[in-house]
Amino acid sequence: MEKFWADFTKKFTMAFVTGDRWKLYLRGMGTTLELTACALVIGVILGVLVAVIRSAHDQQRLGKRNFALGVLNVLCKIYTTVIRGTPMLVQLLIWGFIIFKTSRNRFFVGMLGLGINSGAYVAEIVRGGLMSVDAGQSEAGRSLGLDYVDTMRFIIVPQAFKNILPALGNEFIVLFKDTSLVSAIGAAEVLYYAEAVGSKTYEYMFPYIGTAVMYLVFCIILTWLQGMLERRLRQSDRR
Amino acid sequence: MIDVKNLTKSFGDHLVLHNISEHIHPGEKVVVIGPSGSGKSTFLRCLNLLETPTSGSITFEGQEITDPKADINAIRRQMGMVFQHFNLFPNMTIRKNITLAPVRTKLMSQAEADETAITLLKRVGLEEKADAYPAQLSGGQKQRIAIVRALAMKPKLMLFDEPTSALDPEMVGEVLAVMKELAHEGMTMVVVTHEMGFAREVGTRVLFMDEGKILEQNEPHAFFANPKEQRTIDFLSKVL
Numbered sequence: 001m002e003k004f005w006a007d008f009t010k011k012f013t014m015a016f017v018t019g020d021r022w023k024l025y026l027r028g029m030g031t032t033l034e035l036t037a038c039a040l041v042i043g044v045i046l047g048v049l050v051a052v053i054r055s056a057h058d059q060q061r062l063g064k065r066n067f068a069l070g071v072l073n074v075l076c077k078i079y080t081t082v083i084r085g086t087p088m089l090v091q092l093l094i095w096g097f098i099i100f101k102t103s104r105n106r107f108f109v110g111m112l113g114l115g116i117n118s119g120a121y122v123a124e125i126v127r128g129g130l131m132s133v134d135a136g137q138s139e140a141g142r143s144l145g146l147d148y149v150d151t152m153r154f155i156i157v158p159q160a161f162k163n164i165l166p167a168l169g170n171e172f173i174v175l176f177k178d179t180s181l182v183s184a185i186g187a188a189e190v191l192y193y194a195e196a197v198g199s200k201t202y203e204y205m206f207p208y209i210g211t212a213v214m215y216l217v218f219c220i221i222l223t224w225l226q227g228m229l230e231r232r233l234r235q236s237d238r239r
Numbered sequence: 240m241i242d243v244k245n246l247t248k249s250f251g252d253h254l255v256l257h258n259i260s261e262h263i264h265p266g267e268k269v270v271v272i273g274p275s276g277s278g279k280s281t282f283l284r285c286l287n288l289l290e291t292p293t294s295g296s297i298t299f300e301g302q303e304i305t306d307p308k309a310d311i312n313a314i315r316r317q318m319g320m321v322f323q324h325f326n327l328f329p330n331m332t333i334r335k336n337i338t339l340a341p342v343r344t345k346l347m348s349q350a351e352a353d354e355t356a357i358t359l360l361k362r363v364g365l366e367e368k369a370d371a372y373p374a375q376l377s378g379g380q381k382q383r384i385a386i387v388r389a390l391a392m393k394p395k396l397m398l399f400d401e402p403t404s405a406l407d408p409e410m411v412g413e414v415l416a417v418m419k420e421l422a423h424e425g426m427t428m429v430v431v432t433h434e435m436g437f438a439r440e441v442g443t444r445v446l447f448m449d450e451g452k453i454l455e456q457n458e459p460h461a462f463f464a465n466p467k468e469q470r471t472i473d474f475l476s477k478v479l
């Protein structure tokens with residue numbers, strides 16, 4: 001027993017204390033959070049764009065189809081199909097080692113890969129949210145003479161937003177955890193540092209478990225925040 | 240005012256409207272009746288292009304609205320529509336529900352629209368609900384607001400699709416009363432309804448639809464007194 005504790009302390013010290021290594025994990029976690037935020041911004045912009053193009057296309061009047069919109073719609077469909085039909089790790093490897101083979105800015109490559117991946121999922125979330133609003137709402141708006149953009153802006157999107165937020169929160173948490181994959185293409189986030197420490201000390205258990213604990217703590221906080229937000233929204237429904 | 244020529248509409252290979260031609264004059268109160276699924280809603284929704292006709296043409300005030308180049312938003316501003324399920328915007332107050340379209344389409348300034356909203360709300364006895372949300376209203380109140388919302392655009396024509404069908408019986412009267420008042424003021428109206436009393440009292444013409452066609456039509460008293468087609472007689476015997 002005593003031997004176990006001595007061993008434990010030694011490995012713990014090696015993994016976190018020696019050479020102020022705990023700072024590496026924190027720096028890595030900082031990068032992880034930055035990556036998540038940047039990728040989410042890219043994901044939301046791409047996702048909303050794709051969702052709007054696809055809904056606008058589906059709502060066109062027969063006999064008045066717009067050719068450019070048709071082309072864009074096909075591109076959007078290909079995008080969501082390819083991204084959602086292939087593993088994120090494989091996508092990241094393609095971005096990192098084939099498309100941006102020579103780029104030294106691994107953070108940027110990882111961010112792009114994650115954002116483009118996330119966009120496809122956000123697009124489906126937003127599209128689902130827009131479709132969840134009763135068709136009568138859009139008909140009422142249009143029958144009053146409002147155009148498509150105003151109907152979306154004042155009537156459909158505000159109502160869809162409430163339905164979208166919970167799913168968007170989940171996407172944020174999934175994305176946060178998926179950032180660990182970019183260590184595979186050499187972006188210096190928290191898992192990357194944990195592996196660096198492990199390869200130096202030949203001891204991986206503590207760095208890995210330390211990383212897992214950090215992720216878990218953040219996920220618990222995010223889930224809690226999400227729950228609060230949802231309760232807020234539900235309250236405003238009851239007015 | 241509206242001229243419908245050879246209007247045909249199908250959903251896929253399901254033919255819903257079969258070569259309908261009809262003319263609606265200014266000031267008319269046309270009541271459309273018929274069994275469920277006969278195409279009444281589709282006919283009404285074609286008039287403001289919520290449904291795109293498969294073939295045929297519709298002309299409103301001399302302008303062909305089925306022309307792909309027609310400005311459909313400008314045309315819709317001149318036609319109000321009231322739906323069975325009200326379709327008020329739940330994310331806005333009643334005042335905003337009413338003023339959104341007149342302001343966004345630049346028909347009125349916000350101040351003018353607010354004033355119009357209050358005047359109209361007073362007319363239907365709901366001015367104290369201006370700052371309420373739709374969820375706080377009863378069905379009858381919602382439908383009266385929906386009528387007011389359409390009127391705020393100062394339309395030349397009002398389309399009603401079973402405006403009282405989703406209401407509890409005790410609320411039907413208050414909505415019909417608003418529609419009667421509107422009729423007396425001279426509004427041109429096309430009303431799909433199962434309220435035969437309303438058809439008799441307010442209608443200037445009754446159209447009976449069956450299987451995508453206007454099977455029979457007449458001035459209301461003659462229509463109810465001497466229906467000619469067997470289908471009409473069967474239908475009336477069920478609803479009267």
Ligand SMILES: Nc1ncnc2c1ncn2[C@@H]1O[C@H](COP(=O)(O)OP(=O)(O)O)[C@@H](O)[C@H]1O
Pocket residue numbers: 250253255273274275276277278279280281282
């Ligand atoms: N959007 C649609 N897609 C497919 N079929 C439809 C659609 N709208 C209506 N229909 C069909 O058209 C027929 C007529 O419907 P409708 O005009 O709503 O009849 P009514 O209002 O007289 O009850 C029905 O058989 C209905 O199922």
Ligand SMILES: [Mg+2]
Pocket residue numbers: 279280281401
């Ligand atoms: Mg109907």
